[in-house]
Every structure is written in structure tokens, then in C-alpha cells.
Amino acid sequence: MKTVFIGMCGHSMQAYKVLKNRCDASICGIAPGSVHEGMTKSFDPAIPYFASWSEMLDATQPDLAIVSPVFGLTGSIVIACAERGIDVFCEKPIAGTLAELERVEAAVKASGIHFGAMHYLRVSPAFWQGARMVQDGAIGDVRLLNAQKSYRFGTRPDWYRDRDLFTGIIPWVGIHAIDWIYAFAGKKFLSVNASCEGTPERTALCRFDLEGGTMASVTLDYYRPEIAPTHDDDRIRCVGTEGILEVRDGMIHLMNRDGVRTIAPDPAPELFTCFLEGNDLLSPDELFYLTRVALLARESADTQATVAIEN
Amino acid sequence: MKTVFIGMCGHSMQAYKVLKNRCDASICGIAPGSVHEGMTKSFDPAIPYFASWSEMLDATQPDLAIVSPVFGLTGSIVIACAERGIDVFCEKPIAGTLAELERVEAAVKASGIHFGAMHYLRVSPAFWQGARMVQDGAIGDVRLLNAQKSYRFGTRPDWYRDRDLFTGIIPWVGIHAIDWIYAFAGKKFLSVNASCEGTPERTALCRFDLEGGTMASVTLDYYRPEIAPTHDDDRIRCVGTEGILEVRDGMIHLMNRDGVRTIAPDPAPELFTCFLEGNDLLSPDELFYLTRVALLARESADTQATVAIEN
Numbered sequence A, B: 001m002k003t004v005f006i007g008m009c010g011h012s013m014q015a016y017k018v019l020k021n022r023c024d025a026s027i028c029g030i031a032p033g034s035v036h037e038g039m040t041k042s043f044d045p046a047i048p049y050f051a052s053w054s055e056m057l058d059a060t061q062p063d064l065a066i067v068s069p070v071f072g073l074t075g076s077i078v079i080a081c082a083e084r085g086i087d088v089f090c091e092k093p094i095a096g097t098l099a100e101l102e103r104v105e106a107a108v109k110a111s112g113i114h115f116g117a118m119h120y121l122r123v124s125p126a127f128w129q130g131a132r133m134v135q136d137g138a139i140g141d142v143r144l145l146n147a148q149k150s151y152r153f154g155t156r157p158d159w160y161r162d163r164d165l166f167t168g169i170i171p172w173v174g175i176h177a178i179d180w181i182y183a184f185a186g187k188k189f190l191s192v193n194a195s196c197e198g199t200p201e202r203t204a205l206c207r208f209d210l211e212g213g214t215m216a217s218v219t220l221d222y223y224r225p226e227i228a229p230t231h232d233d234d235r236i237r238c239v240g241t242e243g244i245l246e247v248r249d250g251m252i253h254l255m256n257r258d259g260v261r262t263i264a265p266d267p268a269p270e271l272f273t274c275f276l277e278g279n280d281l282l283s284p285d286e287l288f289y290l291t292r293v294a295l296l297a298r299e300s301a302d303t304q305a306t307v308a309i310e311n
Helices: A012-020 A053-060 A071-083 A098-111 A125-135 A169-185 A271-276 A284-303 B012-020 B053-060 B071-083 B098-111 B125-135 B169-185 B271-276 B284-303
Strands: A002-006 A026-031 A064-067 A087-090 A115-117 A142-150 A189-197 A203-210 A215-221 A235-240 A243-248 A251-256 A259-263 B002-006 B026-031 B064-067 B087-090 B115-117 B142-150 B189-197 B203-210 B215-221 B235-240 B243-248 B251-256 B259-263
Touching: A002 A012, A002 A053, A012 A026, A012 A064, A012 A271, A026 A053, A053 A071, A064 A071, A071 A087, A071 A098, A098 A284, A115 A271, A115 A284, A125 A169, A125 A235, A125 A243, A125 A251, A142 A169, A142 B142, A142 B203, A142 B215, A169 A189, A169 A203, A169 A215, A169 A235, A169 A284, A189 A284, A189 B203, A203 A284, A203 B142, A203 B189, A203 B203, A203 B215, A215 B142, A215 B203, A215 B215, B002 B012, B002 B053, B012 B026, B012 B064, B012 B271, B026 B053, B053 B071, B064 B071, B071 B087, B071 B098, B098 B284, B115 B271, B115 B284, B125 B169, B125 B235, B125 B243, B125 B251, B142 B169, B169 B189, B169 B203, B169 B215, B169 B235, B169 B284, B189 B284, B203 B284
Parallel strands: A002 A026, A002 A064, A064 A087, A087 A115, A142 A215, B002 B026, B002 B064, B064 B087, B087 B115, B142 B215
Antiparallel strands: A142 A235, A189 A203, A203 A215, A235 A243, A243 A251, A251 A259, B142 B235, B189 B203, B203 B215, B235 B243, B243 B251, B251 B259
16 A cells, blocks of 8 residues: 655654554655645655655555645645545544535545544543443433643644634644544534634634533633643543543543442554554544534634534 | 521521621521422521511511522512611522612612622632632633533422522522632623523533633533532633633642642631621622623523623
């Protein structure tokens, strides 16, 4: 399987590490996704470097492209790959606008390519196991969820100030929390009301109504102090009719009729390895849906209006 | 100082304990606030029992009334006391509707009575101290707040199912979280978007925009499992430009440039004792404001619309 890398802005290093350890794959090229990326050569001398990703695709004729450019360019490159019949594993969000998302979905479906995206936090071990526990009934019917992502801002590229290139804190960061809510609740989103603030965007707060009267919030910030013990502070709190399950500090905290427990999660599957082996942990339809929800949440923040989510 | 008790539904027992230990106060009567309360005699044989609170007021001519009936009746009794020139320390919410709140405010202001309310959680030690730390600049400018109240439902009276009598989970429970947000952020509320669900109401989620682009959520539930180690799970997370402060499990968790610390709070002042001594920790104007915010949040949930909050 011939693989290329387009951009290294997001989490494609995780895919690189997997590919380096597989004897059924070769990495035959790497190219920046855009002039914004400052990538002047391959980080691995064994991989041929191309200044233009489209020329690289022509020259290498790959089976699979790992697409992780400046975030706002992902969708257009996914479409180009789909049109060439190249399988894609790309960074989230898979599109930067709702119109582009429609084009991505159409291109992926028309081409029949194998399509996956780096929703890596779905398989963050405590979240992966916690969602399964909730779906297996550990807390009864889910009524209320609060998901949180908090990051250090540290040093970020200038293009984080440009909505077209960054996409925004809700599509870039919040989509993980939206993903958790979907995985834990197992319910569709009906509407969203959100705010987001800062240039670059530093905070956001989204309120969702889900099916069956279930409600959820997503809290996002880039204000985690440098001194904090970890880069991120990922959490979810999930209130059900029969108990409460929380993920915090990488552990699962469960209260239900069986008692009060803190559970260290088992290792979770590796998302990209599963993709390579044809075991998609998130289907393309799920990716289209979660991206649409995130983009509608951003639209709510931009328009200061509640936005309905069609299902 | 002659004192009477009207209703014992809320937290008036805390006021009773304070009064029993003061030599400058006498308790000269107790009466139910309504037929819904099932109170057939005084819980303290030393206190004369009256079947009618208005007859009690006529008979005892008290200086101060502790008002804690079925929640939805508080406002009307406060007005009656104010019209008789009797000082009032009452349960929250101080009114059950926006129209009644206007009447309460007018009656309190016209009478010039000393007026306080049982916003006891303002002085919950970790919250009291945490708010002061944030107001003293421990985390810079406050950008984002998440407040939570989670309770066991246990056994509640039937009138929790009646909005007119219960007032709702947002005015009854959520007002404490709104109070914390106000005390921690020190900023006015601009708008609210909320949901609430269940009969009786079991969950609610409110999203507020505050002055200066600050945003806040209030998460409420009555699903805390019976097996939980405490009756309630009160929290706030407060994200600032220079750090993050949380209150959880009765402790203050602070991350800022000085380090990562968990702080056991000092004892806080006793709200009713302060009231008796003329040191109002919440002014009447603050009580009117916080009640209005809570009732507007309920209106948002009822109408499924974002509601503006005038300041």
C-alpha cells in the first residue's frame, strides 16, 4: 500500500508511527498542504519531499493519503484525493464550511474511497471504555452530559487568528467533545446554542438539546496554565436515570446502584490501525454528521441564534 | 426582637438554630405557609403554634418573620409582611414569577423593611473563599464559568410536580449556581438560553452570556444516586486569563502562575447572623437581580428561546 502525507499540522505523526511499523505499507511522499505551513522538507529523510501535493499525487499514484494541512484546507484536499480515487485518512474537521462539507460528502460517496478521520479522542481509553459502559446501561437512560476540553494555548501559528485557515475553536477542538457526547448518549442532536470568543478564539460554550429531552454542554478553553501538570484537561460528566459516570484525569468515576468506583481504563484500539484493517470505528456517515453538528454550533456562535440540527 | 416562623419547608431550621442561641431574640410564633405543608403543630413545644400565619402576625406583632413556605408562596407572604412593616428573612426564590418579583421589590422598597434571603450557598466555605480569590485577581479576568448543582431526589413532596408551588428546578436549585457565577465573575448577565426537563423537573442546563464576552453554564440535576457519599455535588469551574480555579468536594483547586494547589477553605460567615447584625452579605438589590436572572432562565427553558437580561 503506497501512502503519502499531505501536511503535518495535526495528528498525522500518529499515523506515521503506525505506518513505519507495518510491512504492508510504504511511505512514498510528503508535501505541505499549503504555503502557510512552513514545511520545507520531509522530517524523515527516507521519505521523498514534494513542494506540491498535487504533483506528488501525480508522481507517486498512492493508494492512501494522510491529509493534515492547515485545518481549513482539509476539505479541498480530501475532495481532490477522492476525485483521484485515493483513499483518505484526514484530520478533523473534514470540512471548514457546511457547503464544503456537502462537497466532501458527495465526493467521498461518488468515488467509493475508503475514508476515515482523526477523531482520535474517541479512543482515548477512559472515554472509549466510559462510552461503552454507558451504552451498556451502567447509568440507565442518559439525561444530561457536560463535556470539556481545556488546553494550554502555548505558541500557536499566526493562522489560528484566521477563521478560514483555523476553522475555529468549535470545529477544531469542540468536535472531540461533540464526538464524546454522541458516543456516550447514543442520541442525535436536535439544536445548538453557542458562544465563542477571542482572536484567536480562546473560549466557547455550546448548549445542545438532544433527542428525548436529553441535554448537553460543551465547554472549551485555551487558557490552561502553562504550569498545569498536563497539556489538556479532557472531561465528560454523564448523568443518567440510574447513575452518574464521569471521565476526569484519565480515569472513569462511576456511581450507580453497585457502588462508587474509580476505574482505570483498559487500553483502547488504535484508530488508524483499525482503519487500515477495514474496521472503521467511526463510519463516514458519522464523520459527516459530527462535522455538521460542529459547524452548526459555530454558526450558532457566529449568528448568536439557536440553530436547528436536522437528522 | 420578636420573631415568627412562617413555613418550615426550606432552610429556616438554620435560622432557628441561630435564634435559639441569641439572648436578644425571642421566637413568639410558628405557622404553616399554606395548606400544602401538612404542618399541624410547632416542632418546638416552647413556640406557640398558629394555624394561620396572618392571624399569627396580628396576634404577635413580630419584628422579624422567617418565611419559608411551599416555595411558590414565598413572594406573597413577603409582600404581606412588608405591608405590615415586619422585617423579613425568607427562602429563595423570593418570588415565583417576574410579575410577583416586581411586587415584592416594590413592597420591600416602599416599606423600608430589612430584607434578606436564604442564599446560604453564597457562604458555602469553598465558594465564599474561592469567589474572593477570583475577585482578588487569582486567575486574571474571568472568561468562562461552569457551575453545577447535583442532588439526590430522594423523597420529595407531591407539590414538586406543581410549577406554581415548586417554582421549578432553575429558580429553586439553579439560583444558587447563578449566585456563584455572579459572585465569582463579578459581571452582569446579558442573556440566557436554557432547557429543563421532567415532571417533577429533574434536569436543567442554562447557558449565559455575561458582560465582556464572558460565558457561563449552569448544570442542574436531581439524579445523584442514593449511594453517593454526600447529598449534593456542588461545583464551579472558573477559567481566567491567568489561571483556573475550581471548587469541588468542598475544596478549592487553583492553578495559576504560583503553582497548582488544593486549598481547604477557612470557615465562612453565617449568613443569617450577619443579617441580624446588619451586615447584609447580599443586598436586596442583588437578591432582586439574581431572582430575576433565575426567572428569566426558566422563561428561556419554557419558551425555548434565548432571553435577554436587562441591566
